Amino acid sequence: MPIAIGRLAIASAAFIAFAASSGGALAQKKYDTGASDTEIKIGNIMPYSGPASAYGVIGKTEAAYFKKINDAGGVNGRKINFISYDDAYSPPKAVEQARKLVESDEVLLIFNSLGTPSNSAIQKYMNAKKVPQLFVATGATKWNDPKDFPWTMGWQPNYQSETQIYAKYILKNKPDAKIAVMYQNDDYGKDYLKGLKDGLGAKAASMIVMEESFETSEPTVDNHIVKLKSTNADIFVNIATPKFAAQAIKKMGEINWKPMHFLNNVSASVGSVIKPAGFENAQDIISAAYLKDASDKQWDNDPGMKEFYAFMNKDFPEGDKLDSGTVVGYGVAQTLVQVLKQCGDNLTRENVMKQAASLKDFRTEVLLPGIKINTGPTDFAPISSLQLMRFKGDKWELFGDVISADAGG
Amino acid sequence: MSAVEDVVTEAPAVEAVPKRAMTLGLGTSLVVLAALVIAPIFVKNFIIFQMTMLLIYGLAVLALNILTGGSGQFSLGQSAFYAVGAYTSAILMEHANMNYALTLPIAGIVCFAFGYLFGKPALRLSGVYLALATFALATAMPQLLKLGFFEHWTGGVQGLVVTKPDAPFGLKMSQDMWLYYFTLVISIGIYIASINLLRSRSGRAFMAIRDNEIAASAMGVNVALYKTLAFGVSAGITGVAGGLGAIAVQFVAPDGYTILLAISLFLGMVVGGVGWLPGSLVGSAFIIFVPNIAEGISKGLSGAVFGVLLFLVIFLVPHGARQVAMVAQQLLGKMIKK
Numbered sequence: 001m002p003i004a005i006g007r008l009a010i011a012s013a014a015f016i017a018f019a020a021s022s023g024g025a026l027a028q029k030k031y032d033t034g035a036s037d038t039e040i041k042i043g044n045i046m047p048y049s050g051p052a053s054a055y056g057v058i059g060k061t062e063a064a065y066f067k068k069i070n071d072a073g074g075v076n077g078r079k080i081n082f083i084s085y086d087d088a089y090s091p092p093k094a095v096e097q098a099r100k101l102v103e104s105d106e107v108l109l110i111f112n113s114l115g116t117p118s119n120s121a122i123q124k125y126m127n128a129k130k131v132p133q134l135f136v137a138t139g140a141t142k143w144n145d146p147k148d149f150p151w152t153m154g155w156q157p158n159y160q161s162e163t164q165i166y167a168k169y170i171l172k173n174k175p176d177a178k179i180a181v182m183y184q185n186d187d188y189g190k191d192y193l194k195g196l197k198d199g200l201g202a203k204a205a206s207m208i209v210m211e212e213s214f215e216t217s218e219p220t221v222d223n224h225i226v227k228l229k230s231t232n233a234d235i236f237v238n239i240a241t242p243k244f245a246a247q248a249i250k251k252m253g254e255i256n257w258k259p260m261h262f263l264n265n266v267s268a269s270v271g272s273v274i275k276p277a278g279f280e281n282a283q284d285i286i287s288a289a290y291l292k293d294a295s296d297k298q299w300d301n302d303p304g305m306k307e308f309y310a311f312m313n314k315d316f317p318e319g320d321k322l323d324s325g326t327v328v329g330y331g332v333a334q335t336l337v338q339v340l341k342q343c344g345d346n347l348t349r350e351n352v353m354k355q356a357a358s359l360k361d362f363r364t365e366v367l368l369p370g371i372k373i374n375t376g377p378t379d380f381a382p383i384s385s386l387q388l389m390r391f392k393g394d395k396w397e398l399f400g401d402v403i404s405a406d407a408g409g
Numbered sequence: 410m411s412a413v414e415d416v417v418t419e420a421p422a423v424e425a426v427p428k429r430a431m432t433l434g435l436g437t438s439l440v441v442l443a444a445l446v447i448a449p450i451f452v453k454n455f456i457i458f459q460m461t462m463l464l465i466y467g468l469a470v471l472a473l474n475i476l477t478g479g480s481g482q483f484s485l486g487q488s489a490f491y492a493v494g495a496y497t498s499a500i501l502m503e504h505a506n507m508n509y510a511l512t513l514p515i516a517g518i519v520c521f522a523f524g525y526l527f528g529k530p531a532l533r534l535s536g537v538y539l540a541l542a543t544f545a546l547a548t549a550m551p552q553l554l555k556l557g558f559f560e561h562w563t564g565g566v567q568g569l570v571v572t573k574p575d576a577p578f579g580l581k582m583s584q585d586m587w588l589y590y591f592t593l594v595i596s597i598g599i600y601i602a603s604i605n606l607l608r609s610r611s612g613r614a615f616m617a618i619r620d621n622e623i624a625a626s627a628m629g630v631n632v633a634l635y636k637t638l639a640f641g642v643s644a645g646i647t648g649v650a651g652g653l654g655a656i657a658v659q660f661v662a663p664d665g666y667t668i669l670l671a672i673s674l675f676l677g678m679v680v681g682g683v684g685w686l687p688g689s690l691v692g693s694a695f696i697i698f699v700p701n702i703a704e705g706i707s708k709g710l711s712g713a714v715f716g717v718l719l720f721l722v723i724f725l726v727p728h729g730a731r732q733v734a735m736v737a738q739q740l741l742g743k744m745i746k747k
Binding site for chain 2: 048049085086089090091092095096099100102103104117120121123124125185186187190215216217
């Protein structure tokens with residue numbers, strides 16, 4: 001990627017020089033607050049502290065990636081000024097930080113703000129202010145709503161489509177199974193649960209023997225796991241953020257409960273979930289992916305991942321390559337750079353949304369082969385396919401085809 | 410408090426503050442008020458929003474101050490009252506289409522009742538045990554708000570989005586500025602009422618209970634009544650603050666009212682000076698701005714930086730802003746004499 005960007009930078013620099021010399025082109029430059037000839041201000045909100053601080057690495061990766069882009073000349077000659085604030089996963093704090101970004105720092109857009117509650121809290125404000133809330137870092141299904149919220153767009157596949165894929169797999173391979181579900185009691189957890197029930201359809205009521213919810217304020221989910229084991233279910237669906245998912249996997253190993261285990265993609269990171277939980281406890285867990293796993297040897301010679309490794313070694317050496325957060329941050333940052341490139345010299349907020357909604361078969365090379373980013377005026381769901389995978393030894397093994405599932409509402 | 414007392418009796422939970430020392434002089438009050446009225450004209454909307462939050466948290470800290478500084482009872486459960494106030498306002502505004510200004514007294518009354526009722530069983534507890542009982546309330550509240558049973562009204566985990574009011578009477582004023590002045594008027598009203606409350610017969614009863622419960626009851630103070638009343642008043646004011654908070658932030662969700670909020674308010678009270686009402690504003694400034702400063706110093710270690718700053722404050726000025734104000738006053742007095 002450095003080479004490609006270098007070339008692009010030269011090409012675009014040449015183009016700008018040409019355009020400038022041909023005269024009249026200057027009139028086409030259009031800016032909104034936060035963009036200028038030299039700079040594009042991008043805001044971001046991350047939980048660097050608090051219960052979801054494991055995700056903070058995404059923001060750090062993005063900062064490192066934009067720095068790399070700036071060192072190579074920026075986007076169309078403009079440097080990205082990435083301003084990232086901590087909201088500690090608290091909605092009122094997210095509102096304060098969003099207002100600070102929009103009104104005090106005067107950013108062009110807010111990019112990849114993390115967390116469903118935080119993004120829900122700022123969504124109305126962002127749309128009232130007509131400031132893009134671009135590629136939010138949550139898989140809730142509600143972000144794909146261009147009619148009511150034309151300034152908000154997601155990025156990753158939504159939660160409901162993921163559990164629908166699991167449901168399809170369960171119905172095909174274990175139609176008579178008893179299913180125990182553990183889910184986080186917030187709309188992230190409930191979204192996943194809804195997808196699973198929708199996917200199982202009429203059989204949901206008879207197949208799901210227990211739905212156990214937990215709060216992020218609980219220190220551990222151990223007692224929930226013990227309770228779920230008592231149902232003797234032969235399938236366990238684990239809907240939890242990394243810390244809790246790791247606790248669950250570890251506890252299951254300790255009490256020797258070995259059902260068929262579906263782990264939500266949010267927590268499929270080898271570095272931050274499986275490794276701390278212990279590889280021996282995580283064998284044969286099934287999950288779904290849309291990104292290449294940095295710890296998976298099959299990608300070692302993959303050109304796209306080689307660029308990612310080079311980026312990690314050179315620009316973000318303190319980051320953990322095994323943490324899927326770094327891959328996500330890298331991929332979503334590349335998508336934003338693509339949008340900004342497409343914007344050219346028309347850096348208005350309106351054009352940013354227009355370009356974000358006209359990505360055609362765009363691929364960041366960290367996506368699994370066959371998965372492409374497509375958006376349109378009525379399709380605000382950039383990535384909508386996944387592939388199933390199973391944990392073997394110390395890495396995930398993909399199996400089956402890339403499955404497209406666009407869950408609506 | 411003499412050394413003998415320290416040894417002989419159990420140290421009182423809260424240091425006795427004479428009631429004259431609870432307020433600012435008239436001159437200083439007017440200067441602070443003038444600053445609060447004029448400042449918004451010169452700053453951006455975002456700063457106005459922060460100042461509004463400053464007043465709102467200031468009110469919540471003030472409420473705790475009446476309870477702890479006034480009547481000597483501890484509470485780590487203020488976030489629960491704040492949440493009830495916020496949800497009352499939000500639900501009335503969004504489901505009953507009620508005017509935002511009318512929702513505030515209702516939020517206050519609901520919280521007063523809630524606090525008064527909670528004060529009843531809490532009567533049997535004191536000191537750390539009371540603190541723990543209220544702590545339980547604060548931990549329970551976010552989960553209660555998520556209950557499926559209430560979900561129709563509370564929006565469950567999704568929370569409720571609140572519409573921000575426009576300035577009335579065709580005033581040419583931004584929403585933020587209007588809301589700021591609206592909050593300011595309410596805050597001043599509550600502040601004056603609180604001072605008068607503490608100077609009144611009830612206030613003297615609160616303080617008598619704080620200083621020595623047995624002596625107070627011997628003098629004919631109805632201890633049970635005044636203790637629950639203090640809880641009710643404190644909860645009521647916190648409820649109004651919560652309602653204002655919901656309108657200012659435009660969003661209520663269970664995750665916004667966790668135990669962390671209660672601890673922040675407690676911290677604000679200590680930093681501002683227990684029992685010193687004007688300190689509430691200083692304490693509120695501490696809990697709003699110091700985390701931001703800490704984040705500015707180091708992103709990865711913001712929590713640690715915040716801890717160090719807090720430690721320094723408690724170590725250097727254990728009586729908080731009140732102590733700073735007293736020292737400043739003395740210095741000023743000396744300079745004038747010279």
